[in-house]
Amino acid sequence: MYMKTLIKSGVAVIALLAAGPVAADEDADLIINDEIEITVRAEAPAHVDGLRTIYSGWVFRADETQALQMDDFENPAMLFADEAREKWTRVEGSAEKSCADCHGEPESLADARGTYPKWNDQAQEVRTLAMQVNGCRTEQMGAEAWKYDSAELLNMEALLSSVARGNPVNVAIDGPVAATFELGKEIYYSRFGQLDLSCANCHEENYGNNIRADHLSQGQINGFPTYRLKNARLNGAQTRFRGCIRDTRAETYAVGSEEFIALELYVASRGNGLSVEGPSVRN
Numbered sequence: 590m591y592m593k594t595l596i597k598s599g600v601a602v603i604a605l606l607a608a609g610p611v612a613a614d615e616d617a618d619l620i621i622n623d624e625i626e627i628t629v630r631a632e633a634p635a636h637v638d639g640l641r642t643i644y645s646g647w648v649f650r651a652d653e654t655q656a657l658q659m660d661d662f663e664n665p666a667m668l669f670a671d672e673a674r675e676k677w678t679r680v681e682g683s684a685e686k687s688c689a690d691c692h693g694e695p696e697s698l699a700d701a702r703g704t705y706p707k708w709n710d711q712a713q714e715v716r717t718l719a720m721q722v723n724g725c726r727t728e729q730m731g732a733e734a735w736k737y738d739s740a741e742l743l744n745m746e747a748l749l750s751s752v753a754r755g756n757p758v759n760v761a762i763d764g765p766v767a768a769t770f771e772l773g774k775e776i777y778y779s780r781f782g783q784l785d786l787s788c789a790n791c792h793e794e795n796y797g798n799n800i801r802a803d804h805l806s807q808g809q810i811n812g813f814p815t816y817r818l819k820n821a822r823l824n825g826a827q828t829r830f831r832g833c834i835r836d837t838r839a840e841t842y843a844v845g846s847e848e849f850i851a852l853e854l855y856v857a858s859r860g861n862g863l864s865v866e867g868p869s870v871r872n
């Protein structure tokens with residue numbers, strides 16, 4: 590099989606690249622339930638020098654995996670969103686409120702998912718969607734925060750993503766988040782581990798190639814949280830980052846750390862122009 594020549598990323602990636610059993614239709618279009626049109630390829634945002642076109646990870650998946658996401662009855666992730674929909678109306682915490690008491694239907698928050706991580710003025714911090722949900726739990730409800738990337742939190746993120754599907758990813762990168770953006774970018778281009786590889790070495794320079802038995806995507810996070818066939822549950826973006834860094838045989842940052850919040854903001858912004866697609870299905 591023919592493969593692109595790798596110039597910058599050295600021996601490590603070349604050693605990992607392999608011909609694999611791939612049946613991906615990279616030209617396919619994603620329409621969910623014959624109704625929600627998802628932008629899976631778009632012109633790269635101006636701040637991403639290394640890419641001309643951005644692609645959703647869905648594009649690189651095998652036909653059968655792609656199909657699972659085209660119908661909510663087939664998409665296993667939707668069961669988890671449904672669980673959160675039940676919790677949505679459950680009163681919790683000292684204020685004796687549910688999410689519904691303040692927000693009405695989850696659909697009223699359809700504009701949220703595509704803009705996170707974003708600056709929260711009151712808290713004077715960059716918040717991921719997970720942090721914002723927990724902010725509401727602790728500050729508005731007097732309830733306990735859910736653990737980062739726990740099932741409860743991921744279910745709620747899946748619900749908030751599901752109602753936002755088809756809306757554009759549009760993460761701000763300037764103003765009060767500028768320093769966070771720069772930190773995230775620096776991490777993205779840093780080489781990690783014994784393999785001495787950066788996120789960019791794989792996801793910017795080698796997307797479309799096969800690595801081990803996998804078809805490399807651009808590592809976009811518009812589809813998160815993601816149901817992985819591999820572990821049959823929802824996975825958060827930062828847990829995914831951990832897995833990728835571990836694969837380079839490096840120590841990694843903690844989920845919820847300043848570094849991963851910054852990396853999440855940066856990676857999310859690389860998808861500006863794609864649609865919110867989560868909860869997605871991946872292998």
Ligand code: HEC
Binds near residue numbers: 698725726730
């Ligand atoms: C007592 C009222 C109250 C309750 C209960 C509440 N929220 Fe909120 N929520 C707010 C307010 C006020 C804001 C906007 C201010 C802020 O950023 O904190 C907000 C903001 C949000 C946002 C961000 C919206 C955006 O466009 O950026 C999300 C997402 C959210 N809430 C989710 C939830 C979830 C999920 C629950 C239940 C677990 C919940 N909220 C419970 C009052 C509430």
Ligand code: HEC
Binds near residue numbers: 787791833836837
């Ligand atoms: C050695 C190559 C390699 C490196 C380095 C690497 N990844 Fe990955 N990554 C993969 C493979 C393989 C997959 C699974 C196939 C795919 O979706 O690209 C993956 C998947 C992902 C996904 C899931 C995409 C989706 O649509 O579900 C994200 C997000 C991601 N990587 C982000 C990162 C980030 C951020 C970094 C840097 C901290 C990184 N990766 C470093 C190989 C790598």
